[in-house]
Amino acid sequence: MHDHRRLGRELDLFDTDPLMGAGLPYWLPDGAVVRHVLEEYIREAEREAGYRHVYSPVLGKRELYEISGHWDHYSEDMFPPMDLGAEQMVLRPSLCPHHALIYRSRSHSYRELPFRMAELGGMYRSELSGVLGGLTRVRAIQLNDAHIFCTLDQAVEEAAAALKLIGRAYADLGIRAARHRLSLPGEGGGGKYVADPGLWRRATALLREVLDESGVPYEAAEGEAAFYGPKIDVQFADPAGRESTLSTVQIDFHQPERFDLHYIGPDGAKHRPVMVHRSIIGSVERAVAHLVEQHGGAFPAWLAPVQLLVLPVSEAQTAAAEKLLVLARQKGVRAELAGPEHGTLGARIRAARLVPYQAVIGEREAEADGAPAAVRLRDGRRPGAVPAEELIGRIAARVAARGPELWDAPERGDAA
Structure with missing residues (x-):
């Protein structure tokens, strides 16, 4: 597995600056593309699953976090309050x-x-400098978060559906989890956890039911729960073997009580909802870190910052290459042109080894009908000369499918 901190900088995905501060990375253009595509993917998946999206401010009064319990149980990890x-x-x-x-x-x-x-x-999060690193531990986090307000009878089904959505996202992203963990409170806790044994028993029993019904192998881990309740954590390991949590599912009885949430039941009376917390890809920062490490920068075609690189052999083919570039962009394919000013053809091909598709346009291709290009795939296959319209259509179809395959099927004579 690759180290995302090194590879992310080599691929110009992200970087940091001392004047911005530790744990506050910025995104370079290629990294911003990966982040944007990932965000749009998860929003689409959530819309299909029946979620409604909202925006809320990043600031709140201290009183808000006193009510939620964060101030009593989590204030050491929060930035100091600002007087206004x-x-x-x-x-x-x-x-x-x-x-x-x-x-x-x-x-x-x-x-x-x-x-x-x-x-x-x-x-x-006011993380200490010693634990910050790359994109996995940062101070400013863009979180894919959601909360489901439901009846008690719906809680297991909703939590299980969230776990299924996590599995679907991992399949689409081509990433593999190290393990699933049922995170429980530790003994004592020293004020770290909400003191309500009944709450913990009910929520833990429901999450065990979710895991058992889903057939997911899991391990219980004490001392890893949220302060307000137990949670299912999906764990990943970095190249050094350090674990981090990417996705979570939680069942919460605490905050509905603290905020006096209710719904009107069929009897016309007020009832307390259950609050299911879930994050499909966790923080965008940590998700991209795992994607880089899992794929070594060779992202699935639909996630790749550049999906097609157009390579004219010489200046004489630049006009033909630019026509292919325009067609690709019109069809939604992220394409760039690397002309001879960037070096020899061989050097340009090697530099673009992580780009899913390369289209080489030489004298023969530029003069042929149908504006073909000699196609090279990242996996080493060479489907040969493909007309421009067909090439862009095939790339767009593979991107839309979000699958691992770069081409529909190996062609006769392709490289293995």
């Missing part, structure tokens, strides 16, 4: 208090449940 007149404002360490307020702002009937609310939003 008579109020104290805090950079949020999570999105769930804001989503609880959004739910509370309108009345809800049992007929509306489950109510699935999602957001790709910023949050901030």
Whole structure:
């Protein structure tokens, strides 16, 4: 497995600057493409699964986090409050208090449940300098977060559906988890966890049911729970063997109580909803780190910053190459041109070894009907001369399919 910190900088995906500060990476153009495509993918997957998206501010009053319990149990990991007149404002360490307020702002009937609310939003953690590294531990986090407000009878089904959505996303992204963990509170805890044994027993029993019904092997780990409840964590390991959590599913009885959330039941009375927290790809930063390490920078074609590189052999073929470039971009394929000013053809091909598709245009291709290009695939296959329209159509189809295959099927005479 590759180290994303080294490879991410070599591939011009991200970098840092001392004036911005430790744990605050910035995204370069190619990295921004990967991030944007990943964000659009997860939003689309959530919309298909019945989620509604919201936006909420990254600041909140200190009182908000006192109500949620973050101030009592999590303040050491939060940035200090900022005085604003008579109020104290805090950079949020999570999105769930804001989503609880959004739910509370309108009345809800049992007929509306489950109510699935999602957001790709910023949050901030005051991580110590010694634990910061690359994209896996940062201070400014873009989190793929969602909260499902549902009845008790719906909680297991909703949590299981979230776990299934995580599995689907991993298949599309071509990444593999190291293990699943049922994260439980540790003995004592020293005030780290909400003191409500009944809450913990109920939530733990429901999550065990989710894992057992899903058939996912898992291990219990004490001392790894959220302060308000147990959670299912999907764990990944970096090249040094250090584990980090990417995706989570949690069942929460605590915050609905703290924020006095309710819905109107069929009996006309108020009832307390269950709050299911879930994150499909976790933070965008950590997800990209794992993608880099899993694929070594050779992203699936639909995620690749550049999907097609057009290579005119000499200046004489530049006009033909530019026509192919324009066609590709019109069809939504991310394409770039690398002309002879960038070196010999062999050097340009080697430099673009991670680009899924290369289209070489020489004298013969430029003069032929149908504007063909000699196609080279990243995996070493050479389908040969393919007309421009067909080439772009095939690339667009493979990108839309989000599969691992670069070409529909090996062609006769292709390189293995």
